[in-house]
Amino acid sequence: MILIMVSSSSMTLTTLVAAGFSDGKGCLLASGNTPFQQPPADLAQSTAYQACVARYALMSLSGWIPLAVPGVLFVTAGVLFFCLPVWKTRGGRGVPLQTLDHDGQILRELEHLAQVAGLSRVPRFVVDPGAVSSGAVVFGRNRRPSVCLHGALLARRSTSPERFRTVLLHEFAHIHNRDVTLTYATVALWRAFIAVVLVPYAVGYAGLVVSTFLHEPARTELVVPATTRNLLLPLFMVVLVYLARSDVLRTRELHADVTAFRWGADPHNWSSGAPHPTTGRLRRALGLFTELWHTHPRWELRRDALTNSGVLFGVSALPMGLSGAAAILINGHLGALGPEYGVVGQPLWNLVVALPPAVLITGIAGSAVARAVVHGLLTGRAVHSSLRAGLWLGAGMVLGESFLNRITISQWLAGDPVVVVLLVFVGIVFVGWVTQCARLWASVWQGRTIRPPMLLVLAVACLALSAWFWWWQSSGIVLAHIAGLWADPFGGAAPGIPGDPAGHHSSTVFAVTVVSANMGHVLAVPLMLPAVTALWVVPLLAWTTRLRVARWIPSVLLEADGVSVPGASLPRLRRVALSGLLGGGLSWIAIAAVKAYMHTWQPSPPRQGLSAALVFQGWTSAAVVAGAAVAALVASMSAEHYRLIVALIAAQFAVLAGYSGLFLLSATDGCIPTLTTFSSTCGWRPLAIWRAFQLPLSGILVLATAVATIAAALVAAAWRPRARHVISAPHRKLVLNRWVVGVLCTGAVGITTALLIVPAPAAAHPNIEVKNPTLSAKIQATQVVAWYSHGGQDLLLRHRNVVNRLGVLASEAKRSADGDAVLLSGLRPVCVEFGRIAQDAGDYFPAPAPQIRPAWQKFIALESQVSHDCLRGLDRNEIYKIVAALKKVRQATIAANSVGAVVDAISRDRP
Template sequence: MATEPPRVKLDARAVPAGTTVRFVLLVVLMLASSSSMLLTALTAAGLNEGFRCLGAAGVGPGETPADEVLHSAAYQACIAEHGSAPWWVEPAVPAALLLLAGGLFLALPVWRTRRSRAVPLATVDPDGRIGRQLERLTDLAGLTRVPRVVVDPFAASTGAAVFGRNGRPTVRLHGGLLTRRAVAPEDFEAVLLHELAHIRNGDVTLTYATVALWRTFVAAVLVPYAVGFGLLFFHAYAPETRPFEIGLGAWRALVLPLLMTVVVYLARSDVLRSRELHADLTAARWGADPRVWAAVEPARPARALPRALRSFTELWRTHPRWDSRRQTLTDPAPLFEVPALLMFLTGTAAVLVNGQLWQLAGRSTPPLAGAWDITMALPPAALVTGVAGTALWRSVVHRLLTARRRPSGARAGLWLGIGMTVGELFGNRIAINKWLPGQSVVVLLVLLVGVAFAWWVTECSHLWATVWRGRTIHPPMALVLAGAGLALCAWFWWWQDFGVVMANIPGLLTDVLGPGFPGLPSDPAGEYGAILTATAHTVPLLGTTVAGPLTLPAVAGLWVVPLLAWTVRPHPSGWARRAAPGIEASAIPAEPLPPLRRALLAGLLGGAVCWAGVAVLKARMHSWPPSDRPRGTAPALLFQDGACAALLVGAAVAALAASLLIGRYRLVAAIVAAHTALLAGHAGVLVLSASDGCAPALASFTSGCDWRPVAVWRGFQYLLSILLVLVTVVGIAVASAVAVARRVLRRPSRPAASAPAGEGARGPARRRLAVGVLCAGAVAVPAVLLSVPAPSGGNVTAQQPAAPPWKQALDAYGRAEDWYGLGGRDLMVRYSTVLDELRALGAEATQSPDGDAMVLTRLPSICVAFGKVARDAEAYFPVPDPQLLPSWRTFVTMAARGSQDCLSGLDRNDNDLVAAGMREFNQATGAVDSISLWVTASRGGSP
């Protein structure tokens, strides 16, 4: 029979609770949303569309507009019509929000005191007994001074409350509590200790700052946002007003604040509930009688549906239910678990923060545009790491010391990924003018990133908690969270620059990337054309993964951080005894780490596969007959493709072997083994390629024996950067596949093997030497790749695109949206309306006996309308696409000329001149049709 886990009460202070980071998450979400939402509200009301005039003029984000654009009549007219908020509005809105919240924070204690008509404690305590008891409890709580105490004599309840701020707290006692003091003094003392615990835990400032920020956010941000959209709908449906277009984007912008409001409120409630539970535990640790919590009448058992409804309503409460509080006092395990709601809210809030910053960056001035990359990526990465990472660490530590089953992190990561996905889908950047993104598969990357993050943090947490010897667990916790935060920051950097465009624009991989790099053989002979064409499309796509400067350091951290754990001799009793007071030394789990040599041997096996693959490739190229050998740069490209394939296969073999041999730390082992195989295999590529010709059977490019390591390094430098990322992905994918297969087959993981007996001091020394060598390679290779610029010529595959196609596509989309929204749609709708009137007139005239009179009566107004559209189009911006400028000129010229010829022919009774005007209208219509197709394609299929 399985033994029951020991009843160990883990001190809730052993690992940071993370509630402060959750509060920071709320603050950052509110501040990032305040500017964007208010400006969006002004835009929806038609009061702040002027910032889009530069986009309509063909100026992309971050580009400096030319003087002729700024001084053009079209730009001045656009600004005058649509208006634009001053530049200082965006930074002023968060500052104003903080000032208003700060004022409310200072006013809340005064208002609460006056509202309740509270009196000082001395008024109802003439003999000073309550004051002396309060002083004793204050000393017990470790506070430096007695807090200010007031009494609400009209409150009949037996509760109390603390408000103000940590430096100057105020405890308000209810009149019913003083009355009960004579009957049940232990109840009075428990309530006081609970309120003093709030002060000791630093809850007062954060709690009332949360309340002040929330109320200010509702009044100063959400209400103006609702008013702005109310004006939009009024202008859209009110009679005798110019109609505005209410498209899908407007509806999404209306749904976004609703989602954000729910996220903020639920996160706020979660923070406050958690602090109440921690205050209960602190009060009980100081000697509060637990029977006070048990004295409350327990809730009656409920059926399934009411129980589910009660659990749902619990999410919105700022105070936990009494049965939850009693359960926490009995066993604080729920405080150390990873709630699905917390992970979901964290993922959603982080993505919403990133999205709001992304929108602000789109309106950034050119000097600030480059600095926005790190500004957009760092806050959400830090918040996810602080909230979700801390929760995972707490769960691992608690389960380790209570001998419970170690969590895998997959479930928590799944909820984190779902939250991030929901945040993206409800945001207005990956699915503009439609509900679902153009490339829905790309959005799955967001879900998988959440799972990989939680899985890696969980394994590294257990790894370090097992071997750490320090007094507290905080140093390894900081190391692991730093590595996870760096990787997540690199992910957000890539996603906001490239992933957003990939998810939003359908067909981007084939339409935007085009034929590849200039100079690539477009029609190579024989069977290698498909390989070279795939290279032309794949390399630019994969090259985006290393476009950010944080990618390679993040990849290095993913396997250096867990590797360092093998340099520490396992002995967790130091921090464990402080985390679980009273625990026996024999009860502290001392799980040995799996032998590092297993992962290293798997990596060397993968490296040998790489060497063998490259040797077979060179032998194959050596055997090519001269008539079948590709010409030009094709042989070099084919060798690079084959070598990269060999490296990836070797890394996959190493990851598979390590995942099977080391089941407890499957993900960590797979990543370490895969990167070890890559380093060993790339060394083989350098050796075999630099000595090309020395072995006649493997000579591929030259027959003379010479040593050329520099040339080979330059040829693979750019590809090695990409391979470092791909190998990490391969390791995660292989470990996931093995984990899923074992779960399906229901086979337990291989238990960790202890170090062999009699290993002595040489065992740790050898491990540290091996770890040192691997860490040196993990850090040195990315450092060299980042410090040495990639070659600008010679190797075709190593050349990066001169202009990133992702940025081009995103900028083109924004310019098309601005041009269409600020006047292009109005011109095209007006032209289509006049054209329909002309066609209807022609059909009626052919069927009516007095058709000539009908034409002479109604045709002049139609021709005048064509001329008015042409003049307004001449005064507006041209189409912001160089390829469509001829069509735009044809439209403007032919519409104006047709109007003039039509009117002149009618005045002179010249049918030929009128017919010429009709032909010119047809030419203008063809040009308009071309522009309409461009608009539909640019806006994702929405005309």
């Protein structure tokens, strides 16, 4: 439903584009940027961009389209919702029960069953005499439901009373579970979406494609990939929504079966209709695939759900993949609205685009994972495979992204597939972290309900996903589109920087600048550092609780035999802390070695220069990250169930310890002769060192999170710890744990707060011109066409119109007896208009192609000179200046014609 509401506005805008309106990407192309990137802040605030958006990007419709289209959907869906009950009883398919139950015996039995089900109101009963199946169906809404009894069911009521009772209890369970309104509201909304949005979108876009292929065959190669995806998008959404609806309905049927069974329904009725089980792998696989499209689960599964609660609380692959795909589509459809209204790049808008998909994945996938973990702990069953569930979640996000023209526009595949793999990696990490953190907190929580810690876990997961989607929509899709941009944003040539020591460390300087440039994209997300901190601080707090029998566990489970009590396998915090101290100690040694080595470059005076600072910054940061990696590996090998959690804690602890060594040794530079690097005198310089390493520390914290997850994955794949590494509740040293946790949390929150509040200094990076990747001929040609159609052509037409007015004025002067007076009186508005054209052309976007720029600049300069000289001659009554100015009009016209000719040539030769 969220996907339907969000996509309705963006797909309607696309339909309007197909009908002849311009989309917001045109202004982005006209400015010389690519349509797959966010407009820079200076561009978004520029006069040219705002004027272009106001004129061409549906700004006149922006006030009502996002509200009107969902409003039309709601109205249409509401009409369908109230018409569906009437439609289901059309043509004699819904005969009132009273017409067939003359003595009222059937109605009394139904009322008795409704009383057994605890229904406050007896539903309305109708009969479908022509239905040959012995079933029933409930429809309408929760407050006024209707139950349609099939004719065969009534016919067999006397011969199979238990079957009749089971079927009715099952339908009453749907009413009791309040399934009816939501089910038919979703059906109505989906049908309204097909009629109001999908069909116009498909028809309009298909017409646009046909028109493009017929009238602009030269654009075929450029638009085929993008148009193919746009045409397949409605089909993909149909499949996505249908699969999601079928999965929800199957789950609803299982819960209704369990509810009816709890009310006393005979379990043998679930075996009577079950077919023989299929044999053979191929047939079973085919059966599982066809079941995805059915609204009712197979009988074996329904029978198992009556006695095996794991069927209801398991983590299935389908909802994980569907939620990932839907979340990416929601992110893309919301992002598509930004360029239309000129809000792209603004922090509030980035949050609006990132938050809904994060909430969706957390609410569906995260909640399912947390419920499965708690269920597994209470029943002693094996917890689901977080790797498998995470793979399906990440694969769903990749599949959804493949139908959006963000990472692939004029090409079939992403320019850098490695970046796309990050979607799968994020899915695995998300599921793994929620699984382990939920299990950790369920093991130590003693409250009366398990909901508070689970909500805390999901809130942190949602924060991390919001930061991820923020980065993905602003930078990730750009990196995925352009091959090699993440690895080398400088175009492949190492920048030459004065002061490089003997030229021996240029590769180090280059690596530092590359990493800094790419980490800048990550650190530009305000939510990133709070998310990184919360990912390890929240699970760390679990070690401050007392391990004892939790009050939220039902007493019946505690008294049952064979039920494991949560809290029996919490890792020793001492081992995790020692792993962090080991990594921090190794960082201290490596930092001291770096300082000692750099001291040998030029012992007296100490080494100075920007390149030396970059080398020191790069090596010491690498030392801290390496220490974090060692700490994560060692901690992961000491844990059995919480490898990712302890890896994150140990890695971030190692960063705090390593950075404290870096800070101490750098702030006292000059006090230890063999480690003196930059200062010639001993002193205490904390403020200068903090400012110098403020930005690197932010990047180190993010990188430590990444290396910790990788380390945990490697250990999980290759290491099996021994049982001695886990402890039971009585042996835990609670006071010491609380002191350790307090120190770590204070340091983590304090540093994160300081990094966010204290303004960062100007980046101390060399003055290097970062080269953007060379745009392809296709994109550059498209930019030229967009630049011409979104303002350039209008400016040239305005010039021609003024020239024509000047010609008409000259003709009138020739026919008049006092020609000079007529000419001078009408010349001022013409000269003023020339100046306005020059002003507007100067405010417009620069020409995106080098072939156009000389003629365009000449045109602007001549327009300005004509206006200035003409008005000055009129003010001073200097006829010779007026004549000289008018002679330049012809030169300006030649320059304007040159601009148009070059644009036409580029358009014709476009690949």
